[in-house]
Amino acid sequence: MWADLARVLRLWAPRRAALAGALLVAMASALTGLAILALAGQGVAAGLAGAGAAALLALRPLVLLRPALRWLERYASHAAAFRALADTRVWFFRRLAERMPGGIGHRGGGDLLGRLIGDVDALDRLYLAALVPGAAALAALLAIAALLGAAPGLLALVALPLVVALILPQLLAPRVARAATEAAEARGALRAAATDPLAGMEDLLAAGAEERAQARLAEADRRMMAAQRRLARRGALAGALGMLLGQAALLGALGWGLAGGAPPLALLAVLLAAAFAEPLSLLPRAGAALAFAGAGARRLFEAADTPPPVSTPAGPAPEPADATLALEGVEFAWTPGRPVLRGASFMLKPGERVAILGPSGSGKSSLAALLQRLRDPDSGRITLGGVDLALLPPEEVRRRITVLSQHARIFDDTVAANLRIAAPDAPEAALWRALAKAGLARKVEGLPHGLDTRCGEGGTLLSGGEARRLALARALLPAAPILVLDEPTAGLDAETERAFLQTLAAAAEGRSLLLLSHRLAGVEQLHRAYRWVDGVLLEAPA
Structure with a gap:
């Protein structure tokens, strides 16, 4: 847990500057609260002797300063924490993109959503519920030690x-860590139980499985x-425990005074112990906050650290001589012992249009994944312009080879935003040029808002052919010299399929075209x- 929190x-x-600045404000706010009660005690003690006016006058600026510092503490600490969480969320998304370029795979979407949102949000407890009150309490404790020394x-x-x-939070955190981990995992399971049925609601209702989904959600x-x-x-x-310790400090000050200690000093100690009650009340709960943040951090790093x-x-990548794409004895298997490609070889020269045919599960989508460097071959090699793809960064490969997959997603955004993803x-x-080629x-010109018309979730406001x-x-849209289409007409009726395929010859003009189809x-x-x-x-007849 501690290693995860340190990370x-x-x-x-x-x-660090904003986070440290908010900690300093929290410490100043705590010291101001102590100073108010210390001066008040001094004024009361001096007032009994008829000379308390000076101490009470010194309270005036502090009384005004205290609420200002409290407001600034809340604002600065939350602003710094939220910015840090935003950075963490972007970092985690980037790590997921690097490790799951082909999609979430065996990981559930609800679980990843929980990690991206819930587990990242849990990290604010590390700062807001542990570090901030801890810094304020430490400053107050040092001030008390100086005043009562x-x-x-x-x-x-x-x-x-x-x-x-x-020190209680550090002692309690490991004992709470297991419960915090169970709670984080249970929240992830609940999100999965809620989001997965919603994503497949049509199939769920068609199978009459809504009651089972409800039961699973209730159990989660x-x-x-x-x-x-x-x-x-x-x-x-x-x-x-925190309340008990606060009462113990207060009783200790009272007992010292009743045992014959100097009344002014005893009164000061009582007031200081009372002033420490606010940061003290937050400290023991900081142990649970640390455990909760540690559980969230562990789940984040578990997903982010997959190879x-x-x-x-x-080193620097060599420059391909041209757009000649070649497979040379490529073998590949998603699962060891179950090969999909066995010594596959072929060549796609610049400007050629080539089709690779095969039934579902034959390896067409696997080939598309290899051509995008979502995976590398187990043996053999794939070259582009004579350069092994393994020597090129994945983003460089994808800049030169564009793949339209059979599961290409249309997002719930405008037509323009969907296009500009590329x-x-x-x-x-x-x-408009890309739309004309396709x-x-x-159709888009006739839409209510043209390029600014929303497409609906998964392109539901478009027909199947229009979405494709x-x-x-x-x-x-990108100027990639090679265009790979993986089952581009999947789910289309015969007439729409023929119309779509007739578009390809003109659309792919000036590019190499690799058509993967059954x-x-x-x-x-x-x-x-x-x-x-x-x-x-x-090779087969074209």
């Missing part, structure tokens, strides 16, 4: 419970509530065709 602090290093016995009676309260909720109760009990125990599927070359800085004229320009053409336009429709204009036979590519 979180290292991630927050770019925000003239009476060692009194200092021991007051400061000892406060020192125990200060029950588990989460049980874990939260266990965590709450530990937090309540920590709060009770990336491909490596980025350390080219963020593309001008509007380039968007045969969708007239929009995905094709997005693939055509069959030909008879309208494709190809130079060659290959067919999968037991993982081997054999």
